[in-house]
Amino acid sequence: MRQLTTFRNQFDFQSIRWKDMIRWFPGHMHKGMKDLEQSLPRVDGIIEIHDARIPHSGRNPQFYQRLIAGHKPHILILNKSDMADPKYLNKSIEYIQTEQPNVQVVQTSLTTIDLKEMTKMFGHLLQQIVEMPRYSRSSKSEYNIIVCGIPNVGKSTFINKLRNLFANKSSCEQVGANPGVTRTMSEKVKISNRPKVYIRDSPGILEPRLKSADESFRLLLTNSIPIQQRQLSDIIADYGLFLLNKYGKQREYMKYCELDRPTDDIVTLLLSLAKIKHCTQIYGDKRGYDLTGTALHFVNELNKGTFGRITFDQDILDAREEGKFSDATLFKTNSGQMRKSI
Ligand SMILES: Nc1nc2c(ncn2[C@@H]2O[C@H](COP(=O)(O)OP(=O)(O)OP(=O)(O)O)[C@@H](O)[C@H]2O)c(=O)[nH]1
Incomplete structure (x- = not known):
């Protein structure tokens, strides 16, 4: 048994057949990706949710860039900040904003956020979406927002909080400790009357590779x-x-x-x-x-x-x-x- 006083400075992946052992792109993700692409023309803004502990891992900025081509507001919520190192919260935001200057980044913890903070945060997000030019969608008076991100980052938790906040409805989205709970695009849910805002959840999607x-x-x-x-x-x-x-x-x-x-x-x-x-x-x-x-x-x-x-x-x-x-x-x-x- 090793009893070291110094630690490894590199992890030995070479002796592991890790690629054979991990399955991360099941069929529903492929379908979810296609559904997301198809629904985008009718969408006024994207709220991406990601885990604040991994501001780099699992994110695919090019995917979103390709989807919205910089024409629609893209807001990124770094969630689970209650578990991320506080010293790195601002650094994570700076890191993402350097990589993607068009993305608005906020950090939060959806399990500890209170009603007042949630109202303020959503009001701020909504303002970004409402104020952005609407191009071909300008004739409509309603706003459609899609919530997306990789599995298990808190997408359903976010939608449930919004439902409770604005529609006074009890929790309907299934929240799960296991990844992949949401497998299809959800029906749109009205979360605000003036302006009329609808929101939809999407299944957690990771890159195919x-x-x-x-x-x-x-x-x-x-x-x-x-x-x-x-x-x-x-x-x-x-x-x-x-x-x-x-x-x-x-x-x-x-x-x-x-x-x-x-x-x-x-x-x-x-x-x-x-x-x-x-x-x-x-x-x-x-x-x-x-x-x-x-x-x-x-x-x-x-x-x-x-x-x-x-x-x-x-x-x-x-x-x-x-x-x-x-x-x-x-x-x-x-x-x-x-x-x-x-
Ligand atoms: N500590 C902590 N846990 C959170 C937070 N937000 C969500 N969770 C937990 O994370 C788990 C996953 O949350 P979901 O809302 O189901 O995540 P999802 O992104 O919809 O997951 P998929 O359906 O797999 O795509 C649940 O156990 C939540 O209670 C947070 O801010 N902090």
Whole structure:
């Protein structure tokens, strides 16, 4: 067992057949993408929702640029900011606005936002949409807004908040802890009378091809891609530990896993955690620790914020700030080459 005082500075993806183990583009996403493209001519604005912990990973600015061609307001809500590192919230907004100057970016936490803040935020979003020239749609007096983004970022939560706020209706959209709850475009819902505003939810959509292992693993850690193979959970837990160490977040996992020192060895951590949580299973005629189940537990806790607020894309924001990258050449592969990840 390794007992290191220094930590890995790179994660070894090469020995893993990660591409074979992750399925992130199921049939409904392909259909969702087509539906979204078809509905766009009738849409007056896009509200994209994304996870504030991954301002880079999983976003595809070109996709939206192609869809709306800069002619319609595109507002980006960086949600789940309650779980992102507060030091990186503004940096995330700056990062996106440098990449996409036409996008209005706001950050929020839809689980903690109160009525007053929600009213203010939506009023602000609506103003952007209403004030933008309407081109061919100018004859109509109603506004249609579409809510989109990758799976599990809070799209349904946002629509439910709006319904409650403006229409006085109880929650109708299904909100889920698992990604992919919304599978089709929802019916439009009226959320304001003057002006008449309708809003529609869309299924979570990811790019058909993810560009790097880092990006994919960050989407797994934030539950935008489901962990479909249990055996993958050990590797994802190891990647989570790698990031916690890289970002200096040892204190919280040491406390939770009752470790007396930081570790870079996932087996050491999982064994300690399995003991505390009594996570065991029968192997033949013996009972032993269930490290795979414990790894899943560790990943869930990391995603829930148990080990503190973390911005998984912190390295990208730091590198951009330090001027180390001139363009979107962001994730480093194990071959040592820089790789375009957008
Ligand atoms: N901590 C935290 N959790 C949130 C926030 N917003 C949403 N959630 C949780 O994130 C999970 C996913 O929320 P949904 O609203 O179902 O996400 P979605 O984008 O509609 O998901 P899909 O249907 O998969 O596309 C749920 O468990 C929500 O309670 C937030 O601001 N903070």
